[in-house]
Amino acid sequence: MITTSRRARLGWNIATYAVLLTLTVFCIFPLLWTLLTSLKYEADIVTQTMQYIPKRITFENYVTIWTQSGFPTLVFNSFVVTATTVVLCLITGTLAAYSFSRFHYPGRGALMLGYLVIRMFPAVLMIIPLFILMRGVGLLDSRFGLALAYTSFLLPLFVWMLKGFFDAAPKELESAARIDGCTRIGAMIRIVLPLARNGLVATSVFVAIAAWNEFLFALMLTTSQGSRTWPVGLQLMVGEFQLPWGVLAAGGIISIIPVMILFAIVQRTMVHGITAGAVKG
Amino acid sequence: MSTLTLNGVRKSFGALDVLQSIDLKLEDGEFLVLLGPSGCGKSTLLNIIAGLETPTSGDIFIGDKRVNDVHPKNRNIAMVFQSYALYPTMPVERNIGFGLEMRGVETDTRKRAVDGAARMLQVDHLLDRKPGQLSGGQRQRVAMGRAIVREPELFLFDEPLSNLDAKLRAEMRTEIKRLHNRLGTTVVYVTHDQIEAMTLGTRIAVMKGGVIQQLADPMTTYEKPANMFVAGFIGSPSMNFITGTLVRDGAHVGLTTDGNNPASIRLPRVAANLDALLGRKVVLGVRPESFQADGAAPDLTGTIDVVEPTGPDTLVVLALGNQTITARLGPKLTVATGETLGLSIQPDSISLFDPDSGNRIG
């Protein structure tokens, strides 16, 4: 912004920092507090006077949650489901995104609008028939079944995002490759995919985070320990065992570590990808 | 009272000096062109004049008011941007009248002013359209309308024609000149196109590396460039530069070209003028159109390398010793590659430059 007086500009800068600082605290505080709680002895959590900075810390909460009620299994299940989802999305979604990006044919716009309409379907509306359907084919309460369900509603988002990244890769390179003798799929694999690698990573991470965090479908579609994912497991623990706050906090922190790692990977690409795309458009 | 005065304006970003002590004085009604390649600081200077950037040091006066701390909207200026910067969500009418609207001018007065400006620029039939529905040239005119409607003291143009195709550019150039003749407002005009500079400006400031290389009217800049940069920047095809040593050649002074294959050029100037420079290494500058084909008593002779008929002229590239020169000769010339050709230089059309500093020495 253009302000001539240094005082005015200083004022706006201070205001900007104030706003951002407040919002940052607002966003991070719950996380920090949970972390602190997870490191406190239970006695220190339920005391009369609030302990802000813990006087003593312990890792017993983490030990408890890890050794109790099959938490490792839950985490492992989530990992398997997430990985499967990502792989399924990558295989099917990359092809579709490439098709949307590189080819123009009638109905393309309608198909892409259809994506938006699909999103309008309430989760509940889909879960019931999905429940019945999966029970029918024996995929109920299975990690693969869950991954399949996740893939289906994450796929439109995946394709939408990846198409954007494909659009940014220049078409001329593929044309050159085809003149040099490459087939279409050859050009796609050897030229476009490496170029869009960042986009592939970002989009996959996005899907991975969504799959890892997902609660509702997991709740409805898994019924036993064998395939239960961590969100459902943790929530049930709270209900069944009256989980102490410290242990719950520890469980929460453990569960979001993968998310934080994935988020750290993707945040730079995301912001960069958005800004680059926006400037071009 | 001059319209615009700049005293020692400097601008640096950290260690980088974008502008190094600019001094300018513009009189009322002048059309100053800031000419230079990208990165020379001309746009920065314009932004400083407008108040969109603050100088690191130095003073800016508009009229006789020091405006360093004055907000752009209070400097009584108007600006036309390279991208036109028309507000895309507003119709043309509101775009033109926006400045007046922001200053609280009444609707009726505003409408009259907008209509007047629109009519002058022949966009009055487009008042209801949005910028996205206009062609490049029309957008240009609307941008200018927005500028003139406020009747400012100073117009600032930032490369307004760069986004237009060649034909439209020529048309709009004439349009701008016509407008200036009609309104008589002082203008500062930034461009990298030397033809625009030559045709539009009453004075040209050629800039490079944040320094004004020469500040003079177009013809002086063209005929007597202050240094090699200015000489090479203005004029197309650009001025020929021939390095060599000045020697005596009878009543004249001659130039022996550098390099293994020295050639001789007789300079069309009386020896007395150049006595002091004899024996010195110089760079000779001659514009292509200053040559004439002369079979009888040529000032130089060279071997033809390339012949380019352009229609109105023939451009001949001549090898002279180890160097080459380009000459603009008549259209009916019948020469071929490999032949030798003799040329004469028009009197009083040469420039001599010092090879180290690049500055003009004669």
Added chain:
Amino acid sequence: MAERMSALSGPSPSLWRRLDPAAALGRLSETRYWMYLLLVPSAILILAVVLYPTVYGFQLSFRQMRLNRPDLGTGLVGFKHYVAMWNDKVFWLSLRNTAVWVTFAVVIEFGLGLLAALALNRNLPGTKIMGVLILLPYFLPNVVAGHMWALLLDPRLGVINDILVRLGFLETYKAWFADPSTALGAAILVEAWHGFPFFALLLLAGLKGVPDDLYKAASVDGAGPIRQLRLITLPMLRSVIAAAVILRVIGLVNSPDLLLILTGGGPGQSTQVLSLYAFQKAYKDFNFGYAGALSVVMFVLLMVFAWAYVRVSKVNQD
């Protein structure tokens, strides 16, 4: 391997190469239908796992299906569920709560998101890391977010309660989620915390698409920062805002995750929203038919909203 590579790069004469799957794929990719073939895998997936269940769900709303009452059968019952819905007090309550919930959440999220986007767009030094941290809540799982805030607002241990008491805003700790008058509000706060980075991200992207020159011109024309925001920035962001609002409203209406974890619809029915109500009908009562009908109503409402919003905001005029 070398053969495989050369098979990918052109027509191949020998019989051995004709049998090679990679070569076959390569030739397939040159056919006219390749672009459609590319869509097949995802289409199958979506058709099977999304479209089919959805259509099934629609017709389910016209059926009787209570999994725990097999005696009732699964026959078509026409509009019985919809009629029942009309007379269902809880339905209307849920509808009202949904409207309140969504409206307030979106307004707050848009406001905070715009603030964040404008502040981040200035690119002052040191703000990049803050930008990253601000985006975090959107990527945290609902389960953890819900319990985090439940702890923060706990009637006995909530640190926010503690702070508010110390600062004098409260006298004693408040049971935010147990009090019907504050439960929805507290839940909206949590949802806003979770969702505003979505707006911040989209709006920031939109802001970067507004050319700098426009602000320069506006400055010269005499428009101050507030007027620039109102007359230039926001109008140019119209389609981004529309997309963000519509997507967010869809997300809020359709998923009961956060409320399920925070309140389960209570206390009383003060935080009961349509998605939660439908979910409970399905998961607890196993009344699939009625749940299906509720879902259909949600879907129709969303379609109407999206259509109305697009028309009113005249987005397509640009």
